[in-house]
Amino acid sequence: MDRQIKTMEDFSEFVGLSRPTVSKYFNDPGSVRKKTRDAIEVAIKQSGFRPNIFAVNLNRRRTNILGVIVPNSTDPFYMALTRRIEHIANQAGFLAFVLSSDGRPEMEERAIETFKSMNVAGAIIAPLGVQSHHKTLTALGESIPLIYVDSPLDDSSSFVGTDNRQSFRLMVDYLCRSGSPPCYLGMPPVNNNALARRDAYLEAMQQLKMEPALVTTTPNGSWDFEKFGFDETLRILGSGGFPTQTVLCANDRVAFGVIAAAFQSGLKVGRDADLRVAGHDDHPLSRYTCPPLTTVAQNYNEIGRLAIELLLFKLGETSDDGGAFPEDERILLNAEIMLRGSA
Numbered sequence: 001m002d003r004q005i006k007t008m009e010d011f012s013e014f015v016g017l018s019r020p021t022v023s024k025y026f027n028d029p030g031s032v033r034k035k036t037r038d039a040i041e042v043a044i045k046q047s048g049f050r051p052n053i054f055a056v057n058l059n060r061r062r063t064n065i066l067g068v069i070v071p072n073s074t075d076p077f078y079m080a081l082t083r084r085i086e087h088i089a090n091q092a093g094f095l096a097f098v099l100s101s102d103g104r105p106e107m108e109e110r111a112i113e114t115f116k117s118m119n120v121a122g123a124i125i126a127p128l129g130v131q132s133h134h135k136t137l138t139a140l141g142e143s144i145p146l147i148y149v150d151s152p153l154d155d156s157s158s159f160v161g162t163d164n165r166q167s168f169r170l171m172v173d174y175l176c177r178s179g180s181p182p183c184y185l186g187m188p189p190v191n192n193n194a195l196a197r198r199d200a201y202l203e204a205m206q207q208l209k210m211e212p213a214l215v216t217t218t219p220n221g222s223w224d225f226e227k228f229g230f231d232e233t234l235r236i237l238g239s240g241g242f243p244t245q246t247v248l249c250a251n252d253r254v255a256f257g258v259i260a261a262a263f264q265s266g267l268k269v270g271r272d273a274d275l276r277v278a279g280h281d282d283h284p285l286s287r288y289t290c291p292p293l294t295t296v297a298q299n300y301n302e303i304g305r306l307a308i309e310l311l312l313f314k315l316g317e318t319s320d321d322g323g324a325f326p327e328d329e330r331i332l333l334n335a336e337i338m339l340r341g342s343a
Contacts, residue, residue, distance in 0.1 A: 005047045005048075005049045008022060008023065008026075010049075011043070011047065011049045014043060014047055014049075015039060015040055015043040016039075017036065017039070017040070021036065022040065025037060025040050063118070063119050063120060063121050064093060064094050064095060064121065065094065065095050065097055065118055065119070065120045065121060066085075066089050066094050066095065066096045066097065066120060066121060066122055066123065066124070066308075066311065067096075067097055067099070067111075067115035067118070067120040067122070067123035067124070067125075068082055068085055068086075068096050068097065068098040068099070068123065068124050068125070069098075069099050069100070069101055069108060069111045069112070069115075069123065069124075069125045069126065069127075070082060070098065070099075070100055070101070070126045070150075071100065071101050071102070071103050071126055071128060071190075071191075071223060072100060072102065072103060072223065073098060073099075073100040076283060076284040076285070077150075077281060077283065077284075077298070077300060078126065078150075080284070080300040080301065080304070081126075081149065081150075081300050081303060081304045081307075082096070082098050082304070083304070084300070084301050084303075084304030084305055084308070085124060085304045085307060085308045086098070088304075088305060088308045088309065088312075089308055089312075092308075092312055092317055094121070094312075094317075096308075097115075097118070097120070099111040099114065099115075101128060103128065103190065103222075103223035104128075105128055105133055108127070108128055108133065109133050109136050112133075112136055112137065112140055115140075116140070116143075120144060121144065121145075121315055122144050122145040122146065122147075122311045122314065122315050123140065123144060123145075123146050123147070123311075124146075124147045124148075124149055124307050124308065124311060125137070125146065125147070125148055125149070125153075126148070126149050126150040126151070127148055127150075127151065127152075127153050127191065127192075128190060128191055129151050129153065129190070129191030129192040129193070134153065134154075137153055141157070145158075145311055145314035145315055146158065147159070147160060147307050147310055147311045147314075147329075148160075148161075149161055149303055149304075149307050150191070150193070150303075151191040151192040151193040151196070152192060152330070153192075156328075158310065158314075158329035158330065159329070159330045159331070160303050160306045160307040160310060160331045160333075161298075161303060161331075161332065161333070162298045162299075162303070162332065162333055162334075162335050163332035163333060163334055163335070164193070164196045164197050164200040165200045165203060165204075166332075166334050166335060167200070167280060167296045167298075167334070167335035168197065168200035168201050168203075168204045168248075168280070168296075169200070169203075169204040169207065170296060170335065170337050171204075171248060171278055171280070171295075171296050171337060172201065172204035172205060172208065172210075172248065173204070173208065174337060174339075175246050175248060175276070175278060175343060176208055176210060178271070178343070179245070179246055179271070179276055179343070180244045180245045180246045180276070181205070181208075181210045181211070181213075181244060181246065182201075182213075182244065182246040182247065182248035182276075182278065183213035183214070183215050183242050183243040183244045183246065183247055183248070184198065184201045184202075184212070184213065184214050184215060184247075184248050184250075185215045185217070185229070185232065185233075185242075185247050185248070185249045185250065185254060185258065186198050186214070186215070186217060186250045186254075187225055187228070187249075187250035187251055187254055188220040188221055188222055188223070188225070188228055189221070190221060190222075190223055193250070193251075194250065197250045197251075197280065198214070198250070201214075201248065202214075213243040213244060215232075215236065215242065215243065215247075217232050218231075218232065218235070225251060225253035225254045225256075225257065226253050226254070226256045226257040226260075227257060228254060228257060229249065229253070229254035229255060229256060229257025229258045229260075229261070230257030230258070230260050230261045231257070231261075232257075233257060233258045233261035233262060233265075234261045234264070234265065237261065237262070237265050237267070242275070245274070245275055245276060246275075246276040246277075246278070246343065247275065247276070247277050247278070248278050248279075248280075249277065249278065249279045249280065250280060251279060251280050251281050251283075252279035252280060252281045252282065252283035252285075252286045252293060252295055253279075253281075253283060254279070255277050255278065255279035255286075255289075255293055255295070255342075256279075256283075256285070256286075256289060256293075258277050259277055259289055259290070259291075259293070259342065262274070262275050262277070263290075269291060269342055270291050270341055270342060270343075271341065271343060276294075276342065276343035277293065277294075277342045277343055278293070278294045278295060278342065278343040279293050279294070279295040279296075280295055280296050280335075281295060281296070281297070281298050282295050282296065282297030282298060282338050283295070286338070286340075287338075287340065289342065291340065291341030291342045292340035292341050292342065293340055293342045294337075294338065294339055294340045294341070294342045294343040295337075295338050295340075296335040296336065296337050296338065297335055297336045297337075297338050298333075298335055299333055299335075299336075302333055303333065306331050306333075309324075310325055310329060310331070313325060314329075
């Protein structure tokens with residue numbers, strides 16, 4: 001070849017076909033005749049040409065790109081969630097493009113603007129919630145199908161996640177039957193789960209006619225839940241200890257910090273020990289703490305599957321008549337208790 005093939009026009013000239021025909025192939029190889037498809041595929045091998053998928057998509061009325069925003073792309077919960085979403089999206093002929101807000105509202109807004117510039121067909125978002133730019137997210141939801149996971153943006157948004165009321169009722173009932181009633185150590189109010197899980201604990205205790213005990217914490221807006229749990233536990237133990245010998249944490253990462261601080265303070269954690277500790281989520285590392293953490297398991301794979309299938313349904317990419325989804329498009333999954341050594 002006399003010159004490098006960089007653009008679709010260059011490739012069209014190289015293969016000897018019109019630009020629209022070549023574009024049609026890259027949009028959907030099955031849409032062109034076999035003879036044409038074979039010629040293009042031979043030319044691709046000879047030239048090594050690969051089209052800029054984003055440029056191709058920007059020229060479409062609706063792209064085959066789906067946006068995904070999570071607060072932390074390295075957190076195992078979000079890694080498992082996005083892996084499931086990417087797999088199903090790929091099977092449906094879509095590319096899932098994942099961005100992290102890194103727990104910061106300005107990064108979440110930048111990710112949204114990036115997706116708007118990419119002309120994404122739809123998006124799945126685990127919102128920051130309290131810190132989110134609600135107007136920006138609402139405007140995005142008015143222009144493309146939008147599904148929230150992990151925590152909803154509000155009471156009316158399409159959402160797939162765990163039923164906090166069911167999961168906390170399950171855990172509180174077990175802890176009350178097996179030992180002292182639990183006090184509750186919340187999480188920093190970084191998303192709507194902070195309030196929803198606190199309220200779920202209060203409701204569960206009231207149903208059992210037990211006196212709730214909310215642990216007062218230092219104001220904190222960090223996503224570093226392990227450090228929060230560790231620092232708060234050291235402070236609490238240094239000023240008299242927890243209200244009860246059983247501590248129910250808002251999530252497993254907070255519980256990791258509690259267990260580490262208890263160890264540093266010379267306390268033994270376990271069923272018949274100085275302190276019982278329980279969490280929520282079944283974080284992949286929860287079975288490897290010392291002792292292993294009693295928790296309730298969110299079904300990461302099922303949340304991811306239902307979120308992407310609901311999005312594809314809203315995009316008209318499935319033959320399903322919608323009967324598999326509730327009318328308000330809010331899917332709450334039950335959690336399963338995981339009994340381990342910490343409580």
